[in-house]
Amino acid sequence: MKLLVMIETLRRNLKTVVLGCYVVLTLVVVADVIRILFAHGHEVPAGEPVGAAEHAPGLWMSLYHIAESWPGFWAGFGLLGCLVLVLVSKSYGHAGVTKPEDYYDE
Amino acid sequence: MNDLWIHPSLILLGGAFLLPLIPKAFKRSYLLAVPLLVFADVLQMLASPNAVHGVVRFLNWTLTFGRVDSLSLVFAVIMSGMCFIGTLYGQHVEEDAQHIASWAYVSGSLGAIFAGDLLTLFLFWEVMAFSSVFLIWFRRTPESIRAGFRYLLVHVAGGLLLLTGIILWIHQKGTNHISFESFGAEAYSAPGLFILAGIILNAAVPPLHAWLPDAYPAGTFNGSVFLSAFTTKTAVYALCRGFAGMELLVWLGTIMALYGVIYAIIENDIRRLFAYHIISQVGYMVAGAGIGTALAINGVCAHAFAHILYKGLLFMGGGAVLHMTGETRMSELGGLYKKMPWTFLLTLIGGLSISAFPLFSGFVSKSMIVSAAFAENWTPAGFLLTLAAIGTFYCNGLKVPYFVWFGKDNCRPEVRALAKDPPWNMLAAMGLAATLCIFLGCYTPALYRLLPDQISASAYHPYSAGHISESLQVLLFTALGFFLLVKLRKIQPHRGTNVDLDWFYRKVGTLFLWLARKPVQTLDNAVGETYLAAGLLPLMKISRFSGIFDNRVIDATVDGIATTVRNLGGRLRGAQRGAVQENLTVVFAVTAVLIFISLFVFNGFAR
Numbered sequence: 001m002k003l004l005v006m007i008e009t010l011r012r013n014l015k016t017v018v019l020g021c022y023v024v025l026t027l028v029v030v031a032d033v034i035r036i037l038f039a040h041g042h043e044v045p046a047g048e049p050v051g052a053a054e055h056a057p058g059l060w061m062s063l064y065h066i067a068e069s070w071p072g073f074w075a076g077f078g079l080l081g082c083l084v085l086v087l088v089s090k091s092y093g094h095a096g097v098t099k100p101e102d103y104y105d106e
Numbered sequence: 107m108n109d110l111w112i113h114p115s116l117i118l119l120g121g122a123f124l125l126p127l128i129p130k131a132f133k134r135s136y137l138l139a140v141p142l143l144v145f146a147d148v149l150q151m152l153a154s155p156n157a158v159h160g161v162v163r164f165l166n167w168t169l170t171f172g173r174v175d176s177l178s179l180v181f182a183v184i185m186s187g188m189c190f191i192g193t194l195y196g197q198h199v200e201e202d203a204q205h206i207a208s209w210a211y212v213s214g215s216l217g218a219i220f221a222g223d224l225l226t227l228f229l230f231w232e233v234m235a236f237s238s239v240f241l242i243w244f245r246r247t248p249e250s251i252r253a254g255f256r257y258l259l260v261h262v263a264g265g266l267l268l269l270t271g272i273i274l275w276i277h278q279k280g281t282n283h284i285s286f287e288s289f290g291a292e293a294y295s296a297p298g299l300f301i302l303a304g305i306i307l308n309a310a311v312p313p314l315h316a317w318l319p320d321a322y323p324a325g326t327f328n329g330s331v332f333l334s335a336f337t338t339k340t341a342v343y344a345l346c347r348g349f350a351g352m353e354l355l356v357w358l359g360t361i362m363a364l365y366g367v368i369y370a371i372i373e374n375d376i377r378r379l380f381a382y383h384i385i386s387q388v389g390y391m392v393a394g395a396g397i398g399t400a401l402a403i404n405g406v407c408a409h410a411f412a413h414i415l416y417k418g419l420l421f422m423g424g425g426a427v428l429h430m431t432g433e434t435r436m437s438e439l440g441g442l443y444k445k446m447p448w449t450f451l452l453t454l455i456g457g458l459s460i461s462a463f464p465l466f467s468g469f470v471s472k473s474m475i476v477s478a479a480f481a482e483n484w485t486p487a488g489f490l491l492t493l494a495a496i497g498t499f500y501c502n503g504l505k506v507p508y509f510v511w512f513g514k515d516n517c518r519p520e521v522r523a524l525a526k527d528p529p530w531n532m533l534a535a536m537g538l539a540a541t542l543c544i545f546l547g548c549y550t551p552a553l554y555r556l557l558p559d560q561i562s563a564s565a566y567h568p569y570s571a572g573h574i575s576e577s578l579q580v581l582l583f584t585a586l587g588f589f590l591l592v593k594l595r596k597i598q599p600h601r602g603t604n605v606d607l608d609w610f611y612r613k614v615g616t617l618f619l620w621l622a623r624k625p626v627q628t629l630d631n632a633v634g635e636t637y638l639a640a641g642l643l644p645l646m647k648i649s650r651f652s653g654i655f656d657n658r659v660i661d662a663t664v665d666g667i668a669t670t671v672r673n674l675g676g677r678l679r680g681a682q683r684g685a686v687q688e689n690l691t692v693v694f695a696v697t698a699v700l701i702f703i704s705l706f707v708f709n710g711f712a713r
Contacts, residue, residue: 003447025582032575060485074579081496082587089371098602
């Protein structure tokens with residue numbers, strides 16, 4: 001089976017695969033830097049707010065402008081967001097939400 | 107009434123009705139033919155959108171069975187399509203009643219989608235609840251029987267909320283105002299809020315959500331595929347129709363998106379994990395309905411469309427693992443890629459689609475809602491929805507593929523021995539869904555041309571440099587975080603039950619039963635002892651007449667009670683075996699068909 005051979009090949013060359021992943025991560029951030037430098041002054045960022053500001057306090061708006069203008073913002077958001085979400089969920093589970101498997105059995 | 111228009115639910119119910127009569131040799135083709143016919147029936151409606159069919163005078167009411175417009179059509183197309191995929195997936199199941207139940211369920215959804223008035227909506231709403239419960243019961247484990255009863259009770263309560271709202275609405279507005287349109291400013295009136303409560307219960311909005319992760323993982327391997335697609339998305343349709351632009355929904359939806367993700371992260375059972383992600387994904391749709399702009403409603407429709415396919419695909423993957431191995435807990439799986447490589451690949455495609463990876467379907471639909479949030483200055487909602495997207499990729503794109511198909515092999519020997527790719531029809535259904543997920547992601551007009559607002563849809567371009575860059579950064583760095591946590595051994599799956607709000611009716615219900623049982627038992631014992639001391643002994647000393655009285659009356663009563671208890675026991679045994687459920691499915695299906703047909707016949711004679 002071809003699919004299985006492909007997976008096995010990838011697993012045998014795990015070091016190369018991991019290295020490739022790091023290269024992709026770097027390239028994604030570099031591309032973002034180029035994009036923002038290039039777009040600076042040329043175009044309005046996609047999704048620029050047009051409506052009234054009633055739903056968004058000032059803090060959120062400044063965060064939005066940081067997100068639109070700092071290269072690599074979303075990379076940090078992804079990494080930190082992932083760690084924070086897992087941390088919050090795990091502590092929520094450990095705070096008594098996770099019970100033994102037979103909890104509901106009588 | 108246009109004579110050419112046939113209600114798709116009628117085809118499905120008729121098809122379900124005839125299914126037991128079909129000879130075995132033709133059954134598998136018949137199972138595919140009926141959903142295909144339904145799909146074709148819906149597709150031909152695209153030729154003449156914005157039409158009203160099936161208007162029936164019944165007593166004082168004018169019922170509308172076929173409101174066809176761009177909003178109802180986009181939901182109907184994907185639901186009838188999913189009916190085909192789901193039936194193909196379970197095509198090898200030999201029990202007719204299972205197919206009858208799932209078709210009746212889909213017909214309920216399609217009926218609710220095309221309903222032009224509140225009473226018709228309610229009728230089909232109940233058809234959905236009463237047919238879908240069988241998809242849970244047919245698994246026939248004690249746990250699924252119990253979960254089915256809880257599911258039914260919650261949905262009966264939800265249906266009553268909806269009905270209360272409708273009755274109050276009619277009471278206020280008069281019998282001529284039952285058409286189902288946007289409630290506008292009346293959304294916050296008492297009838298509006300009751301109707302809203304009934305709908306958001308079906309959409310699984312917290313705190314009315316606990317039925318979903320309780321019931322869906324308890325369903326049969328193929329029943330859960332149907333369950334994942336229809337109930338919540340019908341509710342999303344109803345929100346778009348009746349409550350678009352209601353600000354409360356933006357907050358509820360955002361909370362929902364995060365709530366589902368947090369529970370999914372600590373979940374061990376993959377089908378329950380997927381169920382929590384339904385809550386999370388429907389959260390995007392509820393928020394979109396709350397934003398209510400043309401772009402947002404387009405986004406909701408597109409996301410519901412894409413969601414039905416990729417969530418169906420994920421549940422098919424989870425169902426395949428369950429069907430082949432009998433196990434769905436990540437802590438008891440692992441390393442299955444050698445045994446089930448195709449299931450892995452197809453489920454991964456579902457995982458990448460739900461995570462909104464570029465070139466997959468979620469990317470072109472979810473972004474519409476998030477863009478609409480930022481464009482309307484719902485900035486906090488926009489950020490929080492993006493945060494939820496991180497959790498979505500973490501679970502569906504990384505954690506499930508890793509701990510089921512790679513990672514440490516924790517399989518019991520019998521699980522490992524049973525594991526292999528499922529039968530061809532299951533793989534074909536998954537392949538079809540996966541192909542569509544990629545197709546929708548790559549060729550955007552296919553989906554965008556179906557959306558209600560064409561001006562907004564043609565102006566929206568998901569593949570902008572900024573959007574691709576943002577998505578890739580968020581997703582790939584989430585992956586970095588995941589592998590960091592794997593390396594640190596922080597996220598090994600563990601056995602456990604996560605307590606959700608169903609605790610209130612599961613634990614408090616038990617307490618109530620105990621309270622009820624305890625006094626009753628005490629009373630029963632007391633009566634028994636009194637009878638022995640004060641009744642039986644004196645009786646033995648009294649005359650023959652009393653003896654006859656004793657024989658005739660008291661014995662008969664005792665015998666009667668004994669017989670009743672035995673019969674009741676027999677019925678409960680029947681429930682455990684599923685015999686009662688089987689009979690009930692047929693009864694419900696037949697009743698639905700009869701009501702449907704008699705309405706149309708009645709209407710024919712009335713003219």
